[in-house]
Amino acid sequence: MAEKLRRLWQFVRRLSGDDAYERYLKHCASHHGDNALPLSKKAYFKQRMESKWSGINRCC
């Protein structure tokens, strides 16, 4: 039961983008090694928001 709730919570966080930064850090670690400096949390969300709202992402 606790395991199921934990998975549900993870899913909600993933769906809402709540864990986006954690995943970004993981991506940086696995793809670019230690030498590339990842963005700060604030800068990351800023960039994410700008790229999201530069195209069509809402319909009628």
Add this chain to the structure above:
Amino acid sequence: MGQLRFTPFLIPMNKPLTPLLWLLVAVTGAAAVGGIALNRGESINALWFIIAALCCYALAYRFYAAWIASTVLMVDETRATPAERLENGHDFIPTDRWVVFGHHFAAIAGPGPLVGPTLAAQFGFLPGTLWILVGAVLGGCVQDMVTLFFSTRRNGKSLGQMARDELGIIGGVAALIGTFTIMVILIAVLGLVVVNAMKHSPWATFTVSATLPIAMLVGVYMRHLRPGQVLEASTVGVLLLLVAVAGGGWVDGNPSLRTWFDMDGLSLAWCIMAYGLAAAVMPVWLLLAPRDYLSTFMKLGTISLLAIAIVFLHPDIKMPALTPFIDGSGPIFGGKLFPFVFITIACGAISGFHSLVASGTTPKLLANERDIRMIGYGAMLLESFVAIMAMIAATVLDPGVFFAINSPAGMVGAEAAQAVAKITAWGFPVSVGQMQLLAQQMGEATLFARTGGAPSLAVGMASIFGSVFGESLLALWYHFAIMFEAIFILTTLDAGTRVGRFMLQDMLGNIWPKMADTSWTPSVLITSTVVVACWGYFLYIGVIDPNGGVNILWPLFGIANQMLAAIALCVATGILVKSGRLRYAWITAAPLSWLIIVTGTAAYEKLTSPDLRVGFFAAAHDLSDKLAAGLLPAAKTAIAPQLIFNLYLDAYLTLFFVTVLLLVVLDMLKVSVNSLLGRPVQPLSEVAHTPNRMTEQQLAQWGRD
């Protein structure tokens, strides 16, 4: 070409029970659809609609969509998707399919599937319901799925880019212009829906206005106080929205405060235009992005709640299967059943706008091609289900009440007694007392002439929720439903204005490169003003038009949206033919042909019909003659020249849409014929096959969390 695979995500047919189960689904579905279609006289339960829809969707998803995915598109799960090949941690991110499904659904489903079916309910429950089911299964879902597939095979290219690459310059330009005009008309008509819901309603106006500071607060929270804490910030925002709904009731009860929020349609229209301009210029993080989070949460929450309430309560449908208005004399919009029911319900059956999302963000998130059926076809099925629920919410109302709320004053008269007499004479009995009681229960002064679908849907939702959670809360539920619709109408409105601004900047950049700089303030101000002026004009005319601008604007929106769908289907058909799949090209060519017939007929009637409520030219000539002869009342004489100009403009706009559509179809036919004859055509722009590196365990991991 990838090899043909019978992909493992299909339910295996080797279990002996499975065919029997599907047979049972088919029989139940057929019985439910038959029950709905053949029912006359006796009232029918809403549960039959739900059963019919779910069985249709299950069969279509299991058999038709699976067949398209495996045989026509040849979805290849060994092929790396753009998200995997181009992964960058920002926009190309392989993502769990349920998360992609959630994002894709939230992006495609806006207010459209709620408004269209409500308006189309004037023909009775049957035509709209059948079109929503058939249109989605054979048209809309197929369009979304194939566009998503072709865009995924082209690194997530946009529809416009694909049209240019695969068909040629005409297709590309048509897609661009189509997108821009559809945006303008869509925003105007949605703005009109909000105005009609808020005029002389201090409660609704307060609640909707309060959503702006709440969104800004959430924006500041997410940007500066606790960056990226999306769930925290959204929870705070949703709670504040609920407080704003209740607060509206308090404002409404306060004699001095309520006058501040008691506005007529025209003032509200100006406010919305000012707001649209501000929202397009303001930084996204402050208003647009946070409100989008709130609207997505509200949307998913309210739609689930509505589904649960309908199943739990299973109300009886009170609207007849067909009304006399199928002859074209309907009060909400003029025009016969064919073709206008197919124009009125675009979103929920087939919506061209979706092809822009299916060729935008979504293909950049797909972890594996095998998710395309679930996301492309499945998300559209869910939107179609939302449309069915909107149809139920509109038709559980007494038909008399439904028509009293939705008929514009120009049609039934401005006085309550006059309006109820006329509606009762149509065969839908309703009384002044009944309407007064209803308005009082909903916390409104009047519910007459609130054309546009939002208020009648809100009354329907309030009565469904009210009977589950208690009648005493009716007014709260009504305003909750209004707030819920307004919040994502406003999201569409300012996201659309912003996209329109980018497109305009891009176009002007071809003439003067400096204009294409999206952060150069003069360019931002000029282009935003132009876009707002474009939709503001139609909104203004819609508000001053005594026949309710919905009568003119909604069909125009429908025609524009179906035209965009036809462009997407042309691109898909062209690609199918060019890649040697002529014998399967009917999957997109059939819905395309239907759309050409429907939009063609609708446009022809809009241009040539002698019926004043259908034909633009007929109405313009009639109004000019009456104006010249001095037959119009003083109030109408003042606005007549503007109305006449608008009718001509709408007529030429319709002509323009049809011309663009025909050009793209001819372009597609030319490319197809050349390809079949072996003449040179633009080569397929599909990216070469790269095997994917994700292991089954990795994919299983995706599916799990």
